[in-house]
Amino acid sequence: MKNTSIVFLRDGLSFFFDLLYPPVCLSCGVQLHSTSDIFCPICNESLSRCNPYSIVPVASHLTRIISIFEHGGAMAHAINRMKYGNELFAGVRLADLFSKEMSEELISSNLVSRSTTVIPVPLHINRLRKRGFNQSAVLAKPLAVSLSLDYRPGLLDRIIDTKHQTGLTGTERSRNVKNAFAASAVVPEDILLVDDVFTTGATSSECARVLLKNGAKNVSVATLDRA
Numbered sequence: 425m426k427n428t429s430i431v432f433l434r435d436g437l438s439f440f441f442d443l444l445y446p447p448v449c450l451s452c453g454v455q456l457h458s459t460s461d462i463f464c465p466i467c468n469e470s471l472s473r474c475n476p477y478s479i480v481p482v483a484s485h486l487t488r489i490i491s492i493f494e495h496g497g498a499m500a501h502a503i504n505r506m507k508y509g510n511e512l513f514a515g516v517r518l519a520d521l522f523s524k525e526m527s528e529e530l531i532s533s534n535l536v537s538r539s540t541t542v543i544p545v546p547l548h549i550n551r552l553r554k555r556g557f558n559q560s561a562v563l564a565k566p567l568a569v570s571l572s573l574d575y576r577p578g579l580l581d582r583i584i585d586t587k588h589q590t591g592l593t594g595t596e597r598s599r600n601v602k603n604a605f606a607a608s609a610v611v612p613e614d615i616l617l618v619d620d621v622f623t624t625g626a627t628s629s630e631c632a633r634v635l636l637k638n639g640a641k642n643v644s645v646a647t648l649d650r651a
């Protein structure tokens with residue numbers, strides 16, 4: 425009887441929440457019919473999946489790069505809303521999709537073990553205050569929970585408030601993030617970094633360099649999107 429009441433209450437709250445905030449497409453804003461979708465059918469068509477999801481980088485401190493979507497279309501628009509529109513709600517909905525699809529890929533490809541620790545690429549405190557949240561952490565935590573892995577967001581700090589990487593060349597990006605990170609404790613051996621977008625890899629490779637220097641043996645990066 426108690427369980428029935430809870431289900432009734434939850435469904436009732438969900439019904440009123442949907443009435444107040446009807447689900448809309450994260451890219452074009454049209455109303456959606458199902459709360460489990462994040463894009464409308466037309467925007468869904470613009471999504472392109474990485475093939476393959478997992479690649480071994482050249483000249484990087486990273487072991488692997490695992491990404492779900494190619495950059496562009498509705499996904500780029502949704503990520504921009506999260507990052508530059510400071511829309512946490514967009515981040516939470518993208519995190520649901522990321523956690524589901526990335527978990528499946530990591531398990532089916534044997535890219536994580538029970539000893540893997542998940543770490544989001546950190547934001548500098550100044551940018552964190554401005555945005556209100558770290559988009560990499562919004563994506564990383566549900567993934568760690570879904571895979572029952574250790575989640576250590578405080579293990580890596582961003583100690584230099586670097587300028588935005590947008591518009592910089594690969595070499596400039598590497599120079600921009602050099603020595604921008606520091607480990608706050610001894611790092612476990614097997615690390616899965618999480619970031620929203622993989623572009624040149626300058627940021628995640630610099631994170632990996634610091635993690636490897638402080639105890640890690642293997643650092644891969646999982647991202648929602650690969651440019």
Ligand SMILES: [Zn+2]
Pocket residue numbers: 449450451452453454463464465466467468
């Ligand atoms: Zn749409």
